[in-house]
Amino acid sequence: METVPVSGRIDKKISEKLDALARSTARSRSFLIAEAVKAYVDDQAWQIEAIESGVAAANRGDFASDEKVARTFAKYGVKTDEA
Template sequence: MTASTTMTIRLDPQLKAKLGRLANGTRRSRSFLAAEAVEAYVDRELAIIEGIERGLADVEAGRTVSHEDAMASVRQAIEDAAGGTA
């Protein structure tokens, strides 16, 4: 079993009730479901932040494409996919 720690959070009573219904329906504890939800949220938000940081590093390093060049590539890909009849 992995180590864990306890954290107290405040929930709206309606949200707590919904969490309870979900726990009953899935036969999981409210704590388990809340931990899963927090983990998913944190992972998603960190991925967004890391993507932004990579993008900023690309800008600083000059690894960018102009809007016009990007759109030309998109238009060409659409034309190629349509068999050259776009």
């Protein structure tokens, strides 16, 4: 995996916690920062993809029917008011 240098600033207390974590896990600060950034980026990408998928489904009119929603709610003991 090719890596590139990045630069940023973090709160001093977070830096101290990062150093302590690096010592206790025998990992470098760079490794821990890279792992944290990867986890954050992956999580955000997943959320954005899910939102975009939901918006696309809504734009297509792809919704659950009232009956399906009522059955699902009933399955979990949630009462609904049907007009």
